[in-house]
Amino acid sequence: MTDDPAAPCYITTPIYYVNDRPHIGHCYTTLLADVAARAQRLIGRDVFFLTGTDEHAEKVSRSAAEHGVTPMEWATRNAERFKDAFAFMGFSNDDFVRTTEDRHTTRASAYIQKLVDSGDIELGDYEGWYDPSQEEYVTESTAQEHEYNSPVTGKPLEKRTEQNYFFRLDKYEGWLTQQIESGAIRVLPEARRNEVMGRIRQGLQKVPVSRRIKEGDTDWGIAMPNDPAHRIYVWIEALCNYLTIVDTDDRRKYWPRDEPLAVHLMAKDILWFHAVIWPCMLCALGEQPPATVYAHAYWISEGRKMSKSLGNFIEIDQLRAYADRYSLDAVRWFLTTQGPLGSTDADFAHARFIEVYNSDLANGIGNATSRVGNMFDKYFEGEVTRTCNGEFGFPDGKALPIALAARDAAGKPVDDPTRTFDFAAASAASVRTSVEATGRVSLDEAAAAGIELSRMVDDFISYTAPFTLAKQLDEHEHGEKALATILYTCAEALRIASLLLYPAMPAKMADLWRTWDCSTLNDPDDPDSGFKAPLADLATWAHPEHGIRVGQTIRKGDPLFMRADPKEDPPAAETPSS
Numbered sequence: 031m032t033d034d035p036a037a038p039c040y041i042t043t044p045i046y047y048v049n050d051r052p053h054i055g056h057c058y059t060t061l062l063a064d065v066a067a068r069a070q071r072l073i074g075r076d077v078f079f080l081t082g083t084d085e086h087a088e089k090v091s092r093s094a095a096e097h098g099v100t101p102m103e104w105a106t107r108n109a110e111r112f113k114d115a116f117a118f119m120g121f122s123n124d125d126f127v128r129t130t131e132d133r134h135t136t137r138a139s140a141y142i143q144k145l146v147d148s149g150d151i152e153l154g155d156y157e158g159w160y161d162p163s164q165e166e167y168v169t170e171s172t173a174q175e176h177e178y179n180s181p182v183t184g185k186p187l188e189k190r191t192e193q194n195y196f197f198r199l200d201k202y203e204g205w206l207t208q209q210i211e212s213g214a215i216r217v218l219p220e221a222r223r224n225e226v227m228g229r230i231r232q233g234l235q236k237v238p239v240s241r242r243i244k245e246g247d248t249d250w251g252i253a254m255p256n257d258p259a260h261r262i263y264v265w266i267e268a269l270c271n272y273l274t275i276v277d278t279d280d281r282r283k284y285w286p287r288d289e290p291l292a293v294h295l296m297a298k299d300i301l302w303f304h305a306v307i308w309p310c311m312l313c314a315l316g317e318q319p320p321a322t323v324y325a326h327a328y329w330i331s332e333g334r335k336m337s338k339s340l341g342n343f344i345e346i347d348q349l350r351a352y353a354d355r356y357s358l359d360a361v362r363w364f365l366t367t368q369g370p371l372g373s374t375d376a377d378f379a380h381a382r383f384i385e386v387y388n389s390d391l392a393n394g395i396g397n398a399t400s401r402v403g404n405m406f407d408k409y410f411e412g413e414v415t416r417t418c419n420g421e422f423g424f425p426d427g428k429a430l431p432i433a434l435a436a437r438d439a440a441g442k443p444v445d446d447p448t449r450t451f452d453f454a455a456a457s458a459a460s461v462r463t464s465v466e467a468t469g470r471v472s473l474d475e476a477a478a479a480g481i482e483l484s485r486m487v488d489d490f491i492s493y494t495a496p497f498t499l500a501k502q503l504d505e506h507e508h509g510e511k512a513l514a515t516i517l518y519t520c521a522e523a524l525r526i527a528s529l530l531l532y533p534a535m536p537a538k539m540a541d542l543w544r545t546w547d548c549s550t551l552n553d554p555d556d557p558d559s560g561f562k563a564p565l566a567d568l569a570t571w572a573h574p575e576h577g578i579r580v581g582q583t584i585r586k587g588d589p590l591f592m593r594a595d596p597k598e599d600p601p602a603a604e605t606p607s608s
């Protein structure tokens with residue numbers, strides 16, 4: 031990925047099937063995309079974040095028929111549910127594609143026609159194992175391995191023979207191997223990349239891109255250009271959405287012709303399509319492949335795989351119930367930092383939610399900001415009276431004077447009196463860690479950098495004990511200046527921490543910026559309208575324009591997060607209607 035902080039950046043999620051309502055898994059991938067998009071915008075990049083729905087699947091028309099409505103009515107009903115869920119989650123997507131829209135179907139057909147013209151798509155016979163529940167063919171070896179049941183749902187596979195159009199994936203084996211091995215296409219995490227490479231080494235075969243329309247089929251789907259007896263296979267059409275939606279004059283910068291840029295996020299179930307088929311289709315179209323394909327693992331529920339048959343999906347209403355009790359940003363925080371971002375599945379367990387909530391939020395950033403706000407209120411009537419100007423105390427946040435170390439009753443320092451808190455260096459390191467982790471899509475690490483910085487503030491408060499100092503101001507030559515300097519240092523470090531926490535917790539950080547009058551960062555009343563400078567400036571320690579300034583109001587305000595009682599039952603969600 032480029033280092034240019036202003037370069038365009040394109041982030042996508044899978045487009046989700048509208049045969050059913052959304053659940054935690056759909057919200058999770060889209061949340062990751064939202065956190066990544068917010069982090070990149072904060073860095074200063076021109077971001078386009080796309081999500082949406084995949085509507086032309088057979089299972090959508092089947093499910094519509096079961097509900098006695100047309101496929102379009104059913105698709106619209108469920109697409110609205112996805113939109114509602116994403117609005118509730120506070121997502122900042124720049125567009126929402128529905129594959130039934132003209133802007134998608136016309137361009138997708140044109141791409142397929144182009145591939146027919148170039149000979150990359152050709153007609154032939156196909157016999158294979160079809161997985162109706164996933165709407166895809168599986169290889170003979172996969173079928174065998176799963177005893178001719180779907181590797182995803184366990185439902186029986188069907189042997190199907192049909193005359194189809196095929197994409198000549200086999201032609202691109204050498205090119206794709208080179209792209210992934212050279213890192214031009216980053217397949218992440220590492221474990222997934224190795225799996226994909228292993229499968230590519232077994233050889234790439236032609237893949238069907240259409241199916242013949244049979245008696246009794248509905249007309250749901252896009253017809254093969256120039257051959258209406260065939261319909262474009264939904265997977266192939268769906269992948270095209272990433273390009274159709276930005277293939278316009280004003281958006282083409284997000285899919286440049288000279289370098290890979292797109293970041294595709296998804297779960298491991300659909301990595302093959304994104305890391306293999308789609309890049310080869312793009313190559314055949316003369317387009318750049320995606321720069322990054324990131325496949326996370328699965329959410330499971332209280333230790334068990336989530337499935338329709340077990341009926342244990344974490345539903346949106348359950349997330350709403352958690353958000354009502356603990357705040358939406360607490361839900362976003364839990365999912366971002368505890369989710370299956372790497373290659374291991376993650377459990378949504380109530381006890382873990384409470385543990386993380388209390389430790390990172392209520393006792394972490396919430397407590398730190400509320401203590402500091404409280405002390406400003408109490409000792410300085412809510413006003414910043416001095417910064418770290420080097421005249422007294424620790425210039426640039428360095429070298430803590432021994433006089434400030436907390437003392438016991440006998441006047442001895444209770445901690446190592448030579449300890450220093452170099453907040454200027456520590457905050458710069460946190461910002462570096464966070465930006466670097468964002469680039470690798472390690473969004474949990476990026477967020478943790480903010481919490482670690484706030485923990486350093488806690489340590490600093492324990493060490494300097496400003497509440498003790500406040501009672502002994504007369505005993506110190508520069509007591510009041512020292513107290514003001516300590517509080518400034520805490521506030522400045524928490525301001526920088528809050529920037530790093532913003533992508534995961536935008537609403538709570540905006541609350542803090544309002545209480546602390548941080549209007550030099552962005553408009554606290556409209557935080558999504560953009561930041562006033564790139565992160566590199568905003569997060570510079572004691573920045574003359576964006577740092578905590580003399581005269582700024584810092585008040586206690588309401589606590590960002592109330593402590594949660596671990597004994598309390600999980601919040602109950604109403605059972606959603608189908």
Ligand code: ME8
Nearest residue numbers: 044045046047055056059084268269296297328329
């Ligand atoms: O596959 N944990 O749509 P889909 C985490 N339309 N993420 C999960 C999850 C879980 N338990 N369950 C689902 C399709 N997801 C196609 C995609 S893209 C061109 C076409 C998320 O509705 C995860 O992102 O089945 C997964 O890849 C996606 O939902 C599958 O969504």
